[in-house]
Amino acid sequence: MSTNDPLTDSERIVLRADLDTLLDSLRRLLDDEAGLAETVDLDQSRMGRVSRIDAIQQQKMAQATLRRHQQRLERVEAAIERYDEDPEEYGPCMRCGEPIGYRRLKAFPDVVVCVGCSRA
Numbered sequence: 001m002s003t004n005d006p007l008t009d010s011e012r013i014v015l016r017a018d019l020d021t022l023l024d025s026l027r028r029l030l031d032d033e034a035g036l037a038e039t040v041d042l043d044q045s046r047m048g049r050v051s052r053i054d055a056i057q058q059q060k061m062a063q064a065t066l067r068r069h070q071q072r073l074e075r076v077e078a079a080i081e082r083y084d085e086d087p088e089e090y091g092p093c094m095r096c097g098e099p100i101g102y103r104r105l106k107a108f109p110d111v112v113v114c115v116g117c118s119r120a
């Protein structure tokens with residue numbers, strides 16, 4: 001596997017902006033999803049058993065999605081915090097210390113490990 005170059009200053013600035021964009025869109029998503037995960041009308045007099053099960057499954061899926069997005073939001077916030085504390089800390093793999101690589105970070109600005117470590 002080829003080793004990645006450390007981030008250049010301009011790449012780092014692009015990624016910092018990507019993190020902000022990601023943070024915004026996750027916050028908007030979570031606003032919408034919070035409502036979906038909460039409100040499920042289980043009024044038994046109005047609903048058949050099958051649609052009740054349906055509604056519960058849909059709610060469970062909505063809650064799983066919500067959790068996934070909440071976890072991602074936390075990762076994005078942590079990445080922003082790390083970057084803002086010291087931009088040099090953003091970029092190297094947290095496990096092996098090698099550069100994660102611009103292309104991987106451009107696709108997933110919140111990752112903290114390189115491809116090799118994520119497979120290990």
Ligand SMILES: [Zn+2]
Nearest residue numbers: 093096114117
């Ligand atoms: Zn690594």
